[in-house]
Amino acid sequence: MSRGFQVVDHVADIRVKASGPGFEDVFSEMSEAMWFVMFGEAQIPALHKWHIEVSGMDMEDLLIAFLNEQLGLFDTDGMVMAQVEGLTIEQDPDGEAVCLKSVMCGAPVSHVEANVNVQIKAATFHGLHLTPTEAWVTFDV
Amino acid sequence: MANNLKMVRECQWVMPRSGGMKVDGIIFATQEIIDDLQGTKAIEQVRNVAHLPGILQASLAMPDIHEGYGFPIGGVAATDLDNGVVSPGGIGYDINCGVRIMVSNLTRADVIKRQEELVSNLFANIPTGVGKKGSIRLSKKQLEQVLTQGAGWAVSNDYGWDSDLEYCEENGCMEGADPSHVSERALKRGSDGLGTLGSGNHFIEVSYVEEIFDEEAASIFGLFKDQAVFWVHSGSRGLGHQVCSDYLRVMRRAVSKYGISLPDRQLDCAPVMSDEGKQYFAAMASAANYAWANRQVLAHYVRKSVSQTFGKTPESLGMYMLYDVAHNIGKLEQHLVDGVKRRVLVHRKGATRAFGPGHKDVPEKYRAVGQPVLIPGDMGRASYILRGTETAMNLSFGSACHGAGRALSRTQARKAITIDELKHELESRGVFVRSATMKGLVEEAPDAYKDVSTVVEATHCAGLAAKVARVRPMGVIKG
Numbered sequence: 037m038s039r040g041f042q043v044v045d046h047v048a049d050i051r052v053k054a055s056g057p058g059f060e061d062v063f064s065e066m067s068e069a070m071w072f073v074m075f076g077e078a079q080i081p082a083l084h085k086w087h088i089e090v091s092g093m094d095m096e097d098l099l100i101a102f103l104n105e106q107l108g109l110f111d112t113d114g115m116v117m118a119q120v121e122g123l124t125i126e127q128d129p130d131g132e133a134v135c136l137k138s139v140m141c142g143a144p145v146s147h148v149e150a151n152v153n154v155q156i157k158a159a160t161f162h163g164l165h166l167t168p169t170e171a172w173v174t175f176d177v
Numbered sequence: 178m179a180n181n182l183k184m185v186r187e188c189q190w191v192m193p194r195s196g197g198m199k200v201d202g203i204i205f206a207t208q209e210i211i212d213d214l215q216g217t218k219a220i221e222q223v224r225n226v227a228h229l230p231g232i233l234q235a236s237l238a239m240p241d242i243h244e245g246y247g248f249p250i251g252g253v254a255a256t257d258l259d260n261g262v263v264s265p266g267g268i269g270y271d272i273n274c275g276v277r278i279m280v281s282n283l284t285r286a287d288v289i290k291r292q293e294e295l296v297s298n299l300f301a302n303i304p305t306g307v308g309k310k311g312s313i314r315l316s317k318k319q320l321e322q323v324l325t326q327g328a329g330w331a332v333s334n335d336y337g338w339d340s341d342l343e344y345c346e347e348n349g350c351m352e353g354a355d356p357s358h359v360s361e362r363a364l365k366r367g368s369d370g371l372g373t374l375g376s377g378n379h380f381i382e383v384s385y386v387e388e389i390f391d392e393e394a395a396s397i398f399g400l401f402k403d404q405a406v407f408w409v410h411s412g413s414r415g416l417g418h419q420v421c422s423d424y425l426r427v428m429r430r431a432v433s434k435y436g437i438s439l440p441d442r443q444l445d446c447a448p449v450m451s452d453e454g455k456q457y458f459a460a461m462a463s464a465a466n467y468a469w470a471n472r473q474v475l476a477h478y479v480r481k482s483v484s485q486t487f488g489k490t491p492e493s494l495g496m497y498m499l500y501d502v503a504h505n506i507g508k509l510e511q512h513l514v515d516g517v518k519r520r521v522l523v524h525r526k527g528a529t530r531a532f533g534p535g536h537k538d539v540p541e542k543y544r545a546v547g548q549p550v551l552i553p554g555d556m557g558r559a560s561y562i563l564r565g566t567e568t569a570m571n572l573s574f575g576s577a578c579h580g581a582g583r584a585l586s587r588t589q590a591r592k593a594i595t596i597d598e599l600k601h602e603l604e605s606r607g608v609f610v611r612s613a614t615m616k617g618l619v620e621e622a623p624d625a626y627k628d629v630s631t632v633v634e635a636t637h638c639a640g641l642a643a644k645v646a647r648v649r650p651m652g653v654i655k656g
Contacts, residue, residue, distance in 0.1 A: 045586045045588045045589065046586055047243075047244070047583055047584075047585070047586045048243065048244065048245075048250075048582075048583050048586075050587075092426075093426075093429060093430060093433075096442075097426060097429055100422075100425075100426075101426065104422045107418075108362050108366065108415075108419060108422075111366045111415040111419075112362070112365045112366055112415075151307075151614050151616075152306075152307040152376075152614075153616060154587065154620075155307040155376045155377065157270060157271070157377075157415075157418050158270050158418050158421070158422055160246050160270075160443060161246070161247075161425065161442040161443045161445075162245075162246035162247065162441075162443045164442065174246070176246070176270050176418075177377065177587070
């Protein structure tokens, strides 16, 4: 199966390139890439759905906030994403922020029959590149 | 030389101020280290840091310089309190990641007899690896006490000895912590992480003193040849990461609000005395205190494991603290700047404080020779104990290197050696290892790291710290 992301070797960290026809797809692909880095090909059961809402001062800020929100939930509640079921990005009414709403599907880590390959500790702004069809993110591991 | 680097004395290179740089860049390194940096972003990052408003004297890089986020790893920058900024990127995600050593009256021979049992006991008693929760469950009130009291909270709850605190940088508790500036998410991430090692390059290690370079300092530090010593390397866990992520977003807005122009978003910052700067500092100090409490609890588990193995109390085994150092931190310190004593904010990102002889912040016992500077290497070769110098006070705001730095990516490391080969290699070096995951262990193989001896020789050569002893690993547990 072809993926909309590519994990690039980096001496100290992990760089990921994700692409898609629009921001929503790029964000979804980057999210899937992040979980792929952590759990590889392991089958993540779709046992639960949960909602994520984050805002950012611009699209770059929003992407990093979206990824770090998922890492925070993994640390506190052990939630592992299987897939993004729906994701919308809208400009805040006052025009000063962008907001993301997504429906995530996955399972608590206790239901995942695989060890974590690599623990991603944070999505960073380092070397961040974002266009409507492509993103590069460096993850701190 | 590319990047306009000029060697001004042995192991010291200057990148003259140009463009938007507010000060020169200075890299302490050998020619070999400089050559290895070509083609990486590390040198460019030294230049970028020199753009920070209010940076004093120079953007500095220690001999273990390599590419980081915003700041290079090994980066040091002091900023003016009135006109300067505080940058979370200059402190890092793992706030107060650091190292401590406990000495003992055990010898290499004692450990060899029970090496496997000792490492197994350490592994059984210390939660390691991704998502591993600790046995300490903190209420919100208790967590806030940890964030304001640091290692002192752990000691007052029977995780250690009163004397431990005297031998921690800042006595294991930074002033200015205020948990009200730590987000609910960060607090939640910290509620069950205390006393856990984590993953990646964090470790517990038993080593023996292989060689002593400075007999006087070694004697003052309580070190002798063939002595077993115990290392703890960990930080502020998820709580610290969340504080950094939260405040990078705050700083993005601050950069716009205060009209700060920077070449790299990961350097985002705010004036030290702005609301944003003060709030970040209060949250960062809180995370730093969490890390000191964490290493204190881990040290307690180490003492328990060693006691269990040898059937003696930690006191009778002489398991006293040598020292505890932070290597990702921002500190308010007094330094001589252009001949005038000033309080400044020193960012150390992958750099160790290395205060020299006579400094009031060095424990009285060590004041004649300078602060112990603890430099971990990899799990197969060596690590070092150095002492701070007067030269470091003059050249690097009392800072030195912090470790070896990676040579191979994780993928390269996995391709370079199999787990069986690694185990065989470590056994042949007399090192027994336990790890939460075999894959993680291979990624931390000795050859995945640069040789720390190269970094330490450059540090010694530059005068930033002086070699006291080299230790060799015997047993390691990794996350």
